[in-house]
Amino acid sequence: MNNVFKGRSLCVIEDFSIDERRYFFKKTQELKRAILENNEAVMDSFRINDPDFGIYEVFLEDSTRTKESFRNAAKFHHAKVSELLCDSSSINKGESYADTFNMLSGYSNRIFIVRSKVEGLTKWLSEETSEYAERNHLPYKPAFINAGDGKHEHPTQELLDEFSFLERLNMDFSEIHLALVGDLYHGRTVHSKANGLKIFDKVTVDLIAPDELMMPENYIEIMKENGFKVNIYPSIENYLDCGDIAKIWYFTRPQLERMGERILKKEAELREAITFKREFIDRLKEGTKFYHPLPRHKEHPTIPTFLDKTELNGWEEQAINGMYCRMILLSLIAGKIGEDFSGQSAIEKDYKSEEYIVEVQPENKDNKEKNISEGVRPIRNGIVIDHICKGDSPEDIRKHIRLISSVIGLDNARGGEWISHGSDGKFKGIIFRPDVMDLSRKELKRLAAIAPHCTLNIIKDGKVAKKFRTHMPPRIYNFEDMSCKNEACISNPVNKEGVASKFYRTNDGGYRCAYCGKVHSFKEIWNKR
Numbered sequence: 001m002n003n004v005f006k007g008r009s010l011c012v013i014e015d016f017s018i019d020e021r022r023y024f025f026k027k028t029q030e031l032k033r034a035i036l037e038n039n040e041a042v043m044d045s046f047r048i049n050d051p052d053f054g055i056y057e058v059f060l061e062d063s064t065r066t067k068e069s070f071r072n073a074a075k076f077h078h079a080k081v082s083e084l085l086c087d088s089s090s091i092n093k094g095e096s097y098a099d100t101f102n103m104l105s106g107y108s109n110r111i112f113i114v115r116s117k118v119e120g121l122t123k124w125l126s127e128e129t130s131e132y133a134e135r136n137h138l139p140y141k142p143a144f145i146n147a148g149d150g151k152h153e154h155p156t157q158e159l160l161d162e163f164s165f166l167e168r169l170n171m172d173f174s175e176i177h178l179a180l181v182g183d184l185y186h187g188r189t190v191h192s193k194a195n196g197l198k199i200f201d202k203v204t205v206d207l208i209a210p211d212e213l214m215m216p217e218n219y220i221e222i223m224k225e226n227g228f229k230v231n232i233y234p235s236i237e238n239y240l241d242c243g244d245i246a247k248i249w250y251f252t253r254p255q256l257e258r259m260g261e262r263i264l265k266k267e268a269e270l271r272e273a274i275t276f277k278r279e280f281i282d283r284l285k286e287g288t289k290f291y292h293p294l295p296r297h298k299e300h301p302t303i304p305t306f307l308d309k310t311e312l313n314g315w316e317e318q319a320i321n322g323m324y325c326r327m328i329l330l331s332l333i334a335g336k337i338g339e340d341f342s343g344q345s346a347i348e349k350d351y352k353s354e355e356y357i358v359e360v361q362p363e364n365k366d367n368k369e370k371n372i373s374e375g376v377r378p379i380r381n382g383i384v385i386d387h388i389c390k391g392d393s394p395e396d397i398r399k400h401i402r403l404i405s406s407v408i409g410l411d412n413a414r415g416g417e418w419i420s421h422g423s424d425g426k427f428k429g430i431i432f433r434p435d436v437m438d439l440s441r442k443e444l445k446r447l448a449a450i451a452p453h454c455t456l457n458i459i460k461d462g463k464v465a466k467k468f469r470t471h472m473p474p475r476i477y478n479f480e481d482m483s484c485k486n487e488a489c490i491s492n493p494v495n496k497e498g499v500a501s502k503f504y505r506t507n508d509g510g511y512r513c514a515y516c517g518k519v520h521s522f523k524e525i526w527n528k529r
């Protein structure tokens with residue numbers, strides 16, 4: 001039978017569908033019970049049990065829980081467990097990540113668990129090593145598990161967090177009301193919640209952090225798009241006055257190592273807003289539980305240690321759950337379990353190919369002449385790109401026209417540019433290029449990506465012979481003159497890994513980097529010239 005989990009990578013939480021995650025939690029519950037009851041037969045049914053099956057840990061950033069729970073989970077499987085000693089590896093001699101991991105893939109390693117500051121690294125490596133495996137006729141394609149990449153995501157922490165919340169909610173997926181407290185700006189564990197919490201039918205999230213540590217706007221947007229109710233509070237003190245307080249609180253530590261000078265100066269003040277105090281206890285709801293991905297700071301813990309022995313302590317069991325969840329994840333990726341899964345799989349998610357240059361009927365003669373003649377002698381033969389950046393300011397339109405002309409390779413041709421306004425008073429840009437008679441398929445794709453919602457008129461003998469409307473392509477990649485603008489992203493040129501950028505269109509007309517998830521406007525993705 002087909003096993004949808006076998007060989008899959010988990011780079012962001014959305015790599016597993018809601019059905020797949022729900023199945024994952026059910027299996028984790030089964031295994032946890034078996035381990036606590038010492039039921040060897042059930043435990044064995046989850047084990048990979050293959051001394052040649054390589055599981056490789058590569059931690060390029062510090063870790064205790066994630067690394068050790070994965071190591072212990074891997075050992076449970078009676079598999080071959082290795083670790084790359086990053087301080088003494090050739091990465092320090094300037095070797096690319098692709099070369100390093102390709103090599104390790106060749107040594108019978110099937111699952112890589114990778115933590116790094118570089119965002120989108122595991123996604124890139126899963127693509128790169130697949131090709132390597134094919135070229136070298138390896139009998140498998142390695143799978144990658146993201147164990148935390150910069151400020152981006154931490155999908156396995158997300159799974160164990162949700163599993164812990166679910167235990168609290170008796171595995172009921174119908175509703176969750178969750179308070180997220182702390183460094184919501186730098187904390188990747190809370191960023192993974194923007195899509196992670198979709199496993200619940202109804203979600204209310206209270207974000208508690210001062211401005212400097214508030215969750216980045218794009219994650220708040222994703223939460224809202226996902227139908228979550230989102231409330232924002234500057235401090236715990238302020239939150240406790242709001243009336244409707246959550247019973248599940250999730251704390252994160254201020255991530256000092258990721259903060260710039262400006263924020264670090266205010267460290268004490270910021271910490272104050274997100275640290276729980278003794279006098280707050282009576283204001284909590286009956287049955288409240290606190291969670292934390294840990295570590296907490298020994299001198300300045302946001303969950304103070306006097307709470308360890310109280311009923312509020314949910315974080316200890318949460319950390320223990322980490323190992324069970326990671327055992328299940330390895331079991332699934334190895335294809336040991338998962339055959340009885342039914343439901344929608346994320347691998348069925350398909351990007352439909354869509355036409356981005358659509359031919360439309362040329363307008364009648366009067367309109368045509370008005371379109372192309374304002375202030376400029378009508379051209380007899382050539383192209384006219386019209387409706388550029390409609391509604392923007394003339395200054396912005398001019399800037400973008402310059403970019404379009406250079407990106408489409410129209411800089412060296414005769415012709416001109418014009419800013420006009422339509423009957424609705426909105427400004428728009430027009431580019432005229434007599435002599436240029438046609439654009440290639442590649443140029444058309446670039447035109448649609450850089451000048452969406454425009455028209456392209458092909459003028460022959462003074463008439464609009466053909467007219468096209470441009471739509472944002474659903475995917476764009478492999479153009480050398482565009483790049484993700486997040487410097488922490490594996491595909492950003494500053495990282496010199498030679499990764500070609502790749503973007504997917506978002507619902508509201510932006511472009512999301514396929515590696516780090518950063519959303520750009522269609523103007524931003526092109527490199528400055």
Ligand code: NCD
Nearest residue numbers: 065066148154253293294295
């Ligand atoms: C977190 C991480 O590394 O993102 N810890 C973890 O994995 N348990 C949170 C943190 O470092 O604060």
